[in-house]
Amino acid sequence: MSLAVKKALLLYGALFILIIGVGIVMGAPFGVRLMVEALAYSLIALGLNIQWGYGGLFNFGIMGFLMIGGFAVTFVSVPVNMEFWNSDGPFMLLKVIIAAGIGAMFIIGANKLPKIGIKGKAQKIVQIMAWIGAYILYRSQIDPAAEYIEKTSTFVGGLGLPVLLGWVFGGVLAAIIAYIIGKICLGLRTDYLAIATIGVSEIIRALIKNMDWLTRGTLTVSPIPWPVPKPQDFQLMGVDTLQSFVFARASFLIIVLIVVLLALFLIQRAYNGAWGRMMRAIRDNHIAAGSMGKNVKSRQLEIFIFGSVLIGIGGAILTSFAQIFDPGGYQPINHTFVIWVMVIVGGAGNNFGALFGGVFIYIVWVLSEPVSQALFINISEISTNIGWSAIPDIESRSLQMRVFVLGLVITLALRYAPRGLIPETFHQDKDEEITANKS
């Protein structure tokens, strides 16, 4: 057993003790809830680890993908809204789809113009005209449709299908969006890619927040069903309240655990295989990899999509566990930056590192509030005892400590463990090691 593996096992052991300790101090229902959310976040961290750790792609738009996953599970699993299906809404939406299709044909046609001999400036002008025409056509149909649906049936409702199907749909939808974004943006340099993905995720947020006819916007959708019986169902079976929460959340936890372990198994296999080697080669030197005949751009697109699928599924799990889809509740700090902290602190390029970082940072992020509250209360007591005044508004102040602790953790990690707590391991052949030692 190498030193790195020993260290990783030690860290996982410490994490396990921390989780048990939190469960004992804060109560079992809280502990189980924390674990479900932490595991969902670590699935998202695994997704980012694929993109950043394997592929070196600087995705700063995680929030957008989480929203897509959340929307997908809401759309699939929420009960059918009969008011909508009995109204003219579906017909109007069909018209919208047809208008969008015709618009798309305009644009595709304009892109194919060089085939019939229209090139250069003339083609550019036709292309822009096609985009404008398509947009006007789409707006002319969507505006009355959206107004009508919002007035008659508030929103289109869901499909009433199983929740697990919603998680899958979250992954699929995220993959489709990732394909479009990747096709457009992946040619950009690292820092520009980061800014472009921030921009795209803000656009997605604005769309989901304001398309009230589809997502109910800031009015929020709830309750969203669970794949397992909810606490209320256990209470109907005669289990007492506290126990019912533990049972329901624990069964949810088992499903999430299965998803995470499956994802971990698959990407670990891929990482150690030829595919992972190729990806690392592209990350470390894409020019060399390209000259070896690897199609760098399409490989990067592949990795961007794979990572986004995990992020989308993670977003779907989080939304269905929270039982509410609130597009107004998504913030870049809570949903993009915290994931980055998880991957960097855990160890970019190492799946077990990302998993560890996901669970650990989420616990730190959640616990920083009650811990600092307890700390403030103690300091307040001391300061009152020595004659100073007590700390005012302890509750609202300790809530602010989350952001501070997150900033502190990331700056400390970058300084003292820049490659993460469980860093990427480099496999080397024996010969290479010998030559490395000689030089």
Added chain:
Amino acid sequence: MGFMVLPIAMFIAAFMALGIDKSFYAPLRARGAKPVTLLIASIGVTLMIQGLIRLFFGVKSRTFFANEPKEIYRIDMSFFGATRPITITEPQILMIIVTIIAVVALHFFLTKSKFGKAMRAMADNADLAQVSGINTKLVIRVTWVIAGSLAAMAGTMLALDVTLKPNLAFNIILPIFAAAIVGGLGHAWGAIAGGFLVGFAETMAVFNWAVLLRPFREGLPSWIPNDLSIVPTEYKLTVAFVILVIVLLVRPTGIFKGASS
């Protein structure tokens, strides 16, 4: 009142910027960390500062004009045939003047003074600058002093115009990025042009163009809707990002061909 203490605020911010560099960025630089690492570290520092401000001063918004009225000037434009006067407030006038002074001063500092030239040389190639005898450590310190005092200036002016709250900067940081990139990074005047472009585009996009047709309303066919804005008002902030993404794709160096470093 807020304007009077600006020099003190600039001094404090410059001093703090030096301290932050010494404690957070200097060790990373010494290790030769990648720009991406520095970027993430800087977000971490932002969060810490923001957390501390919220911890000590609370989250409520404050205004400089609690005790004194905000002067509002109305410039009558009926001379040019306009129906409404241009409204401008005292802090806005101050902001425009201070911005012009700061930009001109910065421009001459960067192009004419010894330090400014050294700074640009370092941005181009830090090693070469050091070899040619530039005191890189001093240049870094001067850069931080300038950056800190300019940031304090911008924050004060913004807080004078709107209200002061802890997430003041966080809400506008992305449009700022958009403006700087649209204008072209490393281009002294590009940022201002980009800012104007993004700002005007946002306003024009949500403007209801049907207003212009109102005088001819009777003569027009009735199928023309009453609302002819290009995008609905809710999407105002989105316009900046759409422009940003398009510029990044079509012309990544910005519309003025800034230095892409």
